[in-house]
Amino acid sequence: MKSLTDLTFDNRFARLGDAFSTEVLPEPIAEPRLVVASPAAMALLDLDPAEAECEEFAQLFAGHKLWHEAEPRAMVYSGHQFGVYNPRLGDGRGLLLGEVVNAAGEHWDLHLKGAGQTPYSRMGDGRAVLRSSIREFLASEHLHALGIPTSRALCVTASNTPVWREKKESAAMLLRLARSHVRFGHFEYFYYTRQPEQLKQLGEHVLHCHFPDCLEQEQPYLALFREVVERNAALIAHWQAYGFCHGVMNSDNMSILGITFDYGPYAFLDDFDANHICNHSDDSGRYSFSNQVPIAQWNLAALGQALTAFVEIEALREALGLFLPLYQAHYLDLMRRRLGLTDAAEGDEALIQRLLQLMQGGAVDYTNFFRALGDSAPEQALARLREDFVDLAGFDAWAADYQARCAADDGGQKARRARMRGVNPKYILRNYLAQQVIEAAEQGDYGPVRELHAVLSRPFDEQPGMERYAERPPEWGKHLAISCSS
Numbered sequence: 001m002k003s004l005t006d007l008t009f010d011n012r013f014a015r016l017g018d019a020f021s022t023e024v025l026p027e028p029i030a031e032p033r034l035v036v037a038s039p040a041a042m043a044l045l046d047l048d049p050a051e052a053e054c055e056e057f058a059q060l061f062a063g064h065k066l067w068h069e070a071e072p073r074a075m076v077y078s079g080h081q082f083g084v085y086n087p088r089l090g091d092g093r094g095l096l097l098g099e100v101v102n103a104a105g106e107h108w109d110l111h112l113k114g115a116g117q118t119p120y121s122r123m124g125d126g127r128a129v130l131r132s133s134i135r136e137f138l139a140s141e142h143l144h145a146l147g148i149p150t151s152r153a154l155c156v157t158a159s160n161t162p163v164w165r166e167k168k169e170s171a172a173m174l175l176r177l178a179r180s181h182v183r184f185g186h187f188e189y190f191y192y193t194r195q196p197e198q199l200k201q202l203g204e205h206v207l208h209c210h211f212p213d214c215l216e217q218e219q220p221y222l223a224l225f226r227e228v229v230e231r232n233a234a235l236i237a238h239w240q241a242y243g244f245c246h247g248v249m250n251s252d253n254m255s256i257l258g259i260t261f262d263y264g265p266y267a268f269l270d271d272f273d274a275n276h277i278c279n280h281s282d283d284s285g286r287y288s289f290s291n292q293v294p295i296a297q298w299n300l301a302a303l304g305q306a307l308t309a310f311v312e313i314e315a316l317r318e319a320l321g322l323f324l325p326l327y328q329a330h331y332l333d334l335m336r337r338r339l340g341l342t343d344a345a346e347g348d349e350a351l352i353q354r355l356l357q358l359m360q361g362g363a364v365d366y367t368n369f370f371r372a373l374g375d376s377a378p379e380q381a382l383a384r385l386r387e388d389f390v391d392l393a394g395f396d397a398w399a400a401d402y403q404a405r406c407a408a409d410d411g412g413q414k415a416r417r418a419r420m421r422g423v424n425p426k427y428i429l430r431n432y433l434a435q436q437v438i439e440a441a442e443q444g445d446y447g448p449v450r451e452l453h454a455v456l457s458r459p460f461d462e463q464p465g466m467e468r469y470a471e472r473p474p475e476w477g478k479h480l481a482i483s484c485s486s
């Protein structure tokens, strides 16, 4: 275990130089206090969880202090926002403080979000509000606990520094951890600004630091693209299987590592709705729940375009063609598990599609459905779940087919329940829960956000006494409008 002050830095991205990032010092926020910290994320830096209690902790993660070896820099990138190319984005309100090397030799980027203005802030104030910082914190640590690849969050600090959004709010900072902060948009930036040398430098950096196996291949850049396609197929399969809507799948919000990245107006589905649009500003539904699959492929094509500098277009096209079949295979596998099935059978895809179609017309809580389905023997579970469906004849026909499919498994209900509890969370980060703890935190009460974080860090465990966190949303919590203005 390490103390805060003896972290070891090795700032590889900073060493790429001024074409890639600009030196900027964090602008501290007033009277910082710790809102919440993640012991699991602290462990990634070998930090003792008790360190979060030190005064220095809030000081460091609110921009008041810096490690000697930190080299805070704002990264430049561009990207496609809602399908339209924006030539210059970059870290407008976040800084890469440096890369910490842990005892296992892993590099972790320390990125301070909400650290003030940078050359890439455009019209923005460089700040993040408490509300959005808490939302990113909760989601990062929760998705990780669900087994979904994601950036991580070390802590949130709050302040008295005022920030103007639709109304007056207060500034906060989030410390994000990721093995890399390189986005698809980094490649797009150097490609479209016609800087082939820098594009190559970026590519070599990514290959050496994050995809060393690809360097062994005959065509390292093609191998890299293939790997990114594969990782994204797995990632999006997880999102779709667990009902996660990202909300702003712009190519600058897509990580080269294939992890969930840059949380904004995200949501987990409460009642299943394939067409759900979680981003209040997404008028056309470009980033609706079911569109996430084709949009991920669209973004991969945008990345592929930038890689035409290194690879024949036909080879890239072929690699891109792997996305859908790989996605389908991952998704099927995850959904089979969620249904408690232990093997694959011919009609599984249709069985899953029929279930989702039946859910679509009903009032079925997507998370609780699967948990309840495993908690009793199929016959009893199905009889209880039936009442949430509208097409009862359709449901009965599906239930009969599902039961017949389950009968092929001879492990017994006890094993089935244990298996299903391991993949079907009892607790999910519902928007209304986030909203409740945000309102408390805005009043200075951090108890609720800490408790919710603790519950969501063990989403598959029963956690007696915490059942209220598994409840369906109240009427007010069903249609919360979450916009990009964070």
Ligand code: AMP
Binding pocket: 089, 090, 091, 092, 093, 094, 120, 121, 122, 123, 124, 125, 126, 127, 128, 248, 253, 262, 264, 484, 486
């Ligand atoms: P996002 O919607 O958070 O992915 O941000 C899109 C772009 O806008 C990125 O370049 C951000 O750095 C920038 N940005 C977002 N909010 C702010 C802000 N409050 N101040 C400055 N830049 C911002």
Ligand code: MG
Binding pocket: 252, 253, 262
């Ligand atoms: Mg972004």
